[in-house]
Amino acid sequence: VGGLVDIKEEEVRFTDNVSIISTLKDNGELLGSVNLQSGGYARCEKVSRYANNKSEYVDKYIKQGLVNVDVQNFKIQNLESDSLPFSQAFEFKTGVQSTGEYSFLSLNLFTGLENNPFIVNDRFSNVNFGYKKSLSLNYVINLPANYKVDALPKNIKLVNPDRTVIFTREVITAENSQLMARVKVDINKSLFGVNEYDSLKDFFKQMVNMMNEQIVLKKI
Amino acid sequence: MKKSLSLFAILASLGGVAQPSSYDAATIPAALKEGAHVVKRYENITFNVKDVDQATYSIHQVLTVLDDEGKEALNFHETTSKLRSIDDVEIKVYDASGRQINKFKKKDLNKLASQGGLVEDGMHHFLEISVPSYPATVEYKYEIKYSGTLVYPSYIIQDSEEAVELSTYTAMVPGDLDLRYKAQKINIKPSETFDGKSKVYTWTVKNMVAYKDEEGTVGSRFYYPSVILAPNKFRHFNTYGDMSSWKSFGQWGYDLMKGLDELPEERKSFFVNLVKDANSDREKVALIYKYLQQNFRYVSIQLGIGGVKPFPAKFTDEKKYGDCKGLSLYMSAALKSVGIKSYCAYINARYNQEAVAPDFPCDRFDHMILCVPQVKDSIWLECTSPTSEFGVLGSFTENRNALLITENGGVLVATPASNSSSNIMNTTTTVKLAEDGSGTTETKVSSRGDFRELMNVVVTAKKDEQKKMIVRYLGFKQPDEFAIVKKAQEQTLDVDIDLSIEKIPQFSAGSKMFLNPRVYDLWKQVLPKAEDRKQDYYFESPFVRIDTTVYLLPADYVAESMPPSSNMKCDYGTFVTSYSYLKEKNQVISVARLELLKNRIPAAKYADVKKFFDNVISEDTHKVVIKKT
Numbered sequence: 025v026g027g028l029v030d031i032k033e034e035e036v037r038f039t040d041n042v043s044i045i046s047t048l049k050d051n052g053e054l055l056g057s058v059n060l061q062s063g064g065y066a067r068c069e070k071v072s073r074y075a076n077n078k079s080e081y082v083d084k085y086i087k088q089g090l091v092n093v094d095v096q097n098f099k100i101q102n103l104e105s106d107s108l109p110f111s112q113a114f115e116f117k118t119g120v121q122s123t124g125e126y127s128f129l130s131l132n133l134f135t136g137l138e139n140n141p142f143i144v145n146d147r148f149s150n151v152n153f154g155y156k157k158s159l160s161l162n163y164v165i166n167l168p169a170n171y172k173v174d175a176l177p178k179n180i181k182l183v184n185p186d187r188t189v190i191f192t193r194e195v196i197t198a199e200n201s202q203l204m205a206r207v208k209v210d211i212n213k214s215l216f217g218v219n220e221y222d223s224l225k226d227f228f229k230q231m232v233n234m235m236n237e238q239i240v241l242k243k244i
Numbered sequence: 245m246k247k248s249l250s251l252f253a254i255l256a257s258l259g260g261v262a263q264p265s266s267y268d269a270a271t272i273p274a275a276l277k278e279g280a281h282v283v284k285r286y287e288n289i290t291f292n293v294k295d296v297d298q299a300t301y302s303i304h305q306v307l308t309v310l311d312d313e314g315k316e317a318l319n320f321h322e323t324t325s326k327l328r329s330i331d332d333v334e335i336k337v338y339d340a341s342g343r344q345i346n347k348f349k350k351k352d353l354n355k356l357a358s359q360g361g362l363v364e365d366g367m368h369h370f371l372e373i374s375v376p377s378y379p380a381t382v383e384y385k386y387e388i389k390y391s392g393t394l395v396y397p398s399y400i401i402q403d404s405e406e407a408v409e410l411s412t413y414t415a416m417v418p419g420d421l422d423l424r425y426k427a428q429k430i431n432i433k434p435s436e437t438f439d440g441k442s443k444v445y446t447w448t449v450k451n452m453v454a455y456k457d458e459e460g461t462v463g464s465r466f467y468y469p470s471v472i473l474a475p476n477k478f479r480h481f482n483t484y485g486d487m488s489s490w491k492s493f494g495q496w497g498y499d500l501m502k503g504l505d506e507l508p509e510e511r512k513s514f515f516v517n518l519v520k521d522a523n524s525d526r527e528k529v530a531l532i533y534k535y536l537q538q539n540f541r542y543v544s545i546q547l548g549i550g551g552v553k554p555f556p557a558k559f560t561d562e563k564k565y566g567d568c569k570g571l572s573l574y575m576s577a578a579l580k581s582v583g584i585k586s587y588c589a590y591i592n593a594r595y596n597q598e599a600v601a602p603d604f605p606c607d608r609f610d611h612m613i614l615c616v617p618q619v620k621d622s623i624w625l626e627c628t629s630p631t632s633e634f635g636v637l638g639s640f641t642e643n644r645n646a647l648l649i650t651e652n653g654g655v656l657v658a659t660p661a662s663n664s665s666s667n668i669m670n671t672t673t674t675v676k677l678a679e680d681g682s683g684t685t686e687t688k689v690s691s692r693g694d695f696r697e698l699m700n701v702v703v704t705a706k707k708d709e710q711k712k713m714i715v716r717y718l719g720f721k722q723p724d725e726f727a728i729v730k731k732a733q734e735q736t737l738d739v740d741i742d743l744s745i746e747k748i749p750q751f752s753a754g755s756k757m758f759l760n761p762r763v764y765d766l767w768k769q770v771l772p773k774a775e776d777r778k779q780d781y782y783f784e785s786p787f788v789r790i791d792t793t794v795y796l797l798p799a800d801y802v803a804e805s806m807p808p809s810s811n812m813k814c815d816y817g818t819f820v821t822s823y824s825y826l827k828e829k830n831q832v833i834s835v836a837r838l839e840l841l842k843n844r845i846p847a848a849k850y851a852d853v854k855k856f857f858d859n860v861i862s863e864d865t866h867k868v869v870i871k872k873t
Contacts, residue, residue, distance in 0.1 A: 075312050083773050091770055091858035121865040124805030128867060140722055143715050144708040175753030229722055237751035
């Protein structure tokens with residue numbers, strides 16, 4: 025037989041799925057549990073970080089950039105099973121920030137999406153993500169009776185010109201006592217030419233701005 | 245009973261150092277594996293000083309690497325120079341059961357010229373050993389020959405996350421030379437014997453469990469449990485010295501520099517002319533220091549006598565460059581030409597260093613600065629920096645001991661203590677906010693000390709690099725347009741930063757905008773965890789940050805909610821904020837002041853300081869809520 029093998033990028037090779045279930049207490053304390061599943065290259069990245077420094081993985085990577093967040097019962101699964109996602113689960117405790125009668129809940133916990141990697145105006149080389157990537161965040165937030173929702177981040181879909189990078193966010197309230205949110209970032213192309221840099225930079229800027237938008241609650 | 249007797253007999257016959265008969269990893273006691281990635285099974289080091297100019301250092305080490313995190317122990321690395329050569333290298337690798345699986349000799353090592361400075365004449369010898377699985381054991385045997393004895397090799401007993409089963413270090417030295425030693429971060433004494441010709445010191449440790457390195461501690465050579473050795477008499481290249489006192493060691497330094505501080509007559513006249521209008525010695529020193537900063541460059545050149553003998557002042561004067569020694573000596577020569585006495589001083593540099601011990605004269609220095617004695621408060625000068633403020637050393641060399649090199653020998657003196665008011669960043673920002681959330685910010689920065697160094701990097705960077713720095717170093721939001729203008733540079737470096745930003749609020753919802761207390765981070769570094777902290781924590785330097793941010797609200801918006809003013813304190817810092825709304829001007833004014841009093845935080849106080857800085861970061865997540873009327 026023989027012949028050339030086509031190198032195609034059909035499959036998403038980097039997947040991070042985060043599920044956060046949390047409960048806001050009436051005293052402003054936020055308790056929750058997190059399950060993070062990292063597949064493909066996301067698995068490689070995290071397993072390697074974990075293997076190189078097990079004792080500081082939580083402090084260095086899980087709590088990266090966060091303060092006053094307490095992480096307990098950190099557990100991993102599938103460290104040795106190459107074909108399965110690397111599973112990281114833990115419980116956390118933090119407080120919500122309040123100003124006056126308003127309290128704020130961030131949808132940007134444990135994501136690593138605080139900063140835009142693309143800042144400079146001039147770029148001379150291509151942007152190579154290496155593979156298609158997917159980040160999916162699912163939130164369930166239970167609210168106590170003494171808080172009500174004042175404002176929610178808008179449901180939105182942000183796409184770049186050739187629709188290869190997509191950011192979607194949906195936030196819904198199920199009655200007044202539960203919030204559900206889904207945030208998804210899909211990078212469906214690994215290589216972006218220099219000519220696409222401007223739109224990519226702008227996309228990431230918008231996305232980081234949106235990731236920093238918060239749920240506003242009002243104490244009643 | 246019989247068994248333990250025979251074991252005792254073997255130990256006794258080898259002077260207490262029995263090499264294990266098997267390298268089977270399964271025989272490691274469980275207690276030693278606790279918290280360890282490497283177990284030092286056996287170590288026998290002999291440092292044999294044969295004469296003032298000749299010594300050998302023989303190493304035999306057996307290390308078992310338990311897992312991937314200990315793989316650093318599988319990297320062999322030694323450096324050589326004109327004074328230090330390596331020989332008789334034998335490296336063997338064993339699998340978990342102790343079966344030999346690989347072997348290397350000196351010819352297998354990689355070699356690389358050392359590139360630390362611009363020019364050096366040393367060589368690295370290294371080998372990265374790979375093993376198929378863990379645990380794996382590696383055995384190193386080699387010898388280093390010394391032809392100079394300025395520095396005796398320390399006995400570094402234990403690395404982080406390494407347990408020690410058995411280790412011994414023997415130092416042999418002719419009786420008339422003898423040596424001095426000092427234990428560091430460990431309480432240990434040697435056995436001492438004298439055979440009529442040589443003195444023999446032997447330190448032995450057994451069954452030491454692993455400890456863990458912590459982030460932000462003192463520099464590693466002050467950190468490891470070790471024994472520091474120092475010669476009384478030494479030879480370095482073709483010079484001989486006596487280190488038994490700071491005075492005699494300084495005398496050696498003085499002799500090395502003697503006569504090198506002469507400048508040609510016309511250059512002396514140049515300096516006399518330069519300072520002719522100055523009213524005091526301090527002013528004269530400041531003028532010459534400014535001339536040095538503006539006309540000379542720092543270049544690290546470690547040729548000649550192993551990084552200790554400076555180039556003559558005349559040479560530096562012609563070339564307009566030099567290393568720390570060359571520039572310090574040049575500055576001293578320039579001051580001499582206007583009749584001002586100054587002393588070059590040896591020091592150990594970087595913010596995370598301890599002071600060298602006054603009772604243990606030893607060469608632990610790697611830098612040179614200049615001291616100009618005055619009736620009150622000596623003037624200290626860092627001669628390698630074109631940007632440092634006159635008379636301020638910075639935490640690079642403050643808070644420790646320097647050895648002044650004087651005509652009467654060495655004098656160990658304390659450098660100034662770091663002071664928060666030497667490092668000030670004072671910012672005033674006016675934010676013009678439009679109804680669509682876009683806006684412009686005008687920031688006036690006045691910076692001193694470390695912040696001045698940072699701002700100097702920012703103002704001299706290329707445009708696109710500046711943009712990165714605005715976001716990553718100064719913590720602003722990503723601007724669409726910006727301008728950075730340097731205003732003045734005397735004691736403070738003053739800079740204007742103007743930005744236009746697409747979205748000023750953190751977010752908007754309905755008729756409200758939610759603004760951050762400031763448009764940049766005052767502090768965002770998350771300090772390492774505080775639980776079980778055992779070592780002191782080092783910040784780069786103490787500092788003060790003062791900020792006033794004025795939000796000019798869009799015409800039809802009013803402030804609805806303001807963050808509460810705060811006043812936080814710990815033993816080492818204060819953080820005060822206040823917020824007000826000027827209704828008639830429709831302005832929100834946010835004022836903040838953050839001060840860190842000392843850069844070294846005792847381990848026992850670290851948890852408080854960590855909590856304090858976590859709360860400083862949290863404060864920044866408050867929001868100013870404004871609402872459309």
